[in-house]
Amino acid sequence: MPDARGRTARPEADCPVEVALAAIAGRWTTLVMRELMHGPASYGELRDRLPTLSPKVLAERLRALEERELVVRERLVGFPVRTSYGLTARGEALRPLLVELYRTGAALRGGGASG
Amino acid sequence: MPDARGRTARPEADCPVEVALAAIAGRWTTLVMRELMHGPASYGELRDRLPTLSPKVLAERLRALEERELVVRERLVGFPVRTSYGLTARGEALRPLLVELYRTGAALRGGGASG
DNA sequence: CCGCATCCGATTGGATACTG
DNA sequence: CAGTATCCAATCGGATGCGG
Numbered sequence: 001m002p003d004a005r006g007r008t009a010r011p012e013a014d015c016p017v018e019v020a021l022a023a024i025a026g027r028w029t030t031l032v033m034r035e036l037m038h039g040p041a042s043y044g045e046l047r048d049r050l051p052t053l054s055p056k057v058l059a060e061r062l063r064a065l066e067e068r069e070l071v072v073r074e075r076l077v078g079f080p081v082r083t084s085y086g087l088t089a090r091g092e093a094l095r096p097l098l099v100e101l102y103r104t105g106a107a108l109r110g111g112g113a114s115g
Numbered sequence: 116m117p118d119a120r121g122r123t124a125r126p127e128a129d130c131p132v133e134v135a136l137a138a139i140a141g142r143w144t145t146l147v148m149r150e151l152m153h154g155p156a157s158y159g160e161l162r163d164r165l166p167t168l169s170p171k172v173l174a175e176r177l178r179a180l181e182e183r184e185l186v187v188r189e190r191l192v193g194f195p196v197r198t199s200y201g202l203t204a205r206g207e208a209l210r211p212l213l214v215e216l217y218r219t220g221a222a223l224r225g226g227g228a229s230g
Numbered sequence: 231c232c233g234c235a236t237c238c239g240a241t242t243g244g245a246t247a248c249t250g
Numbered sequence: 251c252a253g254t255a256t257c258c259a260a261t262c263g264g265a266t267g268c269g270g
Binding site for chain 1: 121123124125126129130131132133134135136138139142143145146149164165166167168183205208209211212213215216217218219220221222223224
Binding site: 026027028052053054055056057060081 | 262263264265266270
């Protein structure tokens with residue numbers, strides 16, 4: 001596979017590269033994914049770990065990830081209300097991409113990080 | 116490397132993941148990179164291959180890539196004026212990332228949506 | 231505790247016309 | 251041929267207050 005194998009003349013939503021980009025699109029998205037890669041977390045836990053992320057954007061990100069079926073939301077009964085977010089199998093499928101992003105970024109910075 | 120190894124609490128420019136995301140940021144960027152992965156190309160050749168990409172955005176992308184030293188511009192003497200754009204070694208370093216984007220996107224499209 | 235509604239400034243990408 | 255200059259609509263992300 002010499003390159004990204006593309007032949008499209010413009011960014012089309014069904015191009016695989018665009019699909020992957022859409023999955024991680026938006027500021028904070030990769031950080032939210034990283035947190036969920038550690039295991040399921042509640043809305044508040046995510047806020048604690050990403051304190052400067054506003055509730056609006058966090059909700060937007062979670063909704064987008066949920067719509068793409070990368071994340072599942074689970075309402076937990078009890079008091080106070082709690083919601084747990086966790087990765088789906090599809091969400092887990094993004095792990096190699098995040099690793100590759102890290103590896104590539106580290107290489108660009110000058111480090112010889114290999115993954 | 117179990118995850119993206121991150122510890123940052125917000126998107127910081129020096130986080131490797133952010134570095135990589137910045138390198139491919141912006142609509143059309145991955146398509147421009149893909150074209151250059153085939154080999155050097157002139158401004159006009161890029162326009163021909165990406166006909167609906169406006170001159171302004173193409174120039175912006177090329178400038179950004181050049182600033183990050185992923186692409187080199189070379190002015191060719193002669194008439195008419197020609198400019199050749201080519202990948203640097205750093206630019207070539209993005210190839211595995213593009214491949215991974217393709218691979219991941221293809222998996223998401225083809226894979227089922229199991230929880 | 232969870233998350234939506236609203237407002238707002240900044241950035242983006244596209245169209246188009248023009249210049250060296 | 252290889253860009254730059256301008257304008258503009260749309261989107262984005264952040265702040266904040268309110269509702270379930």
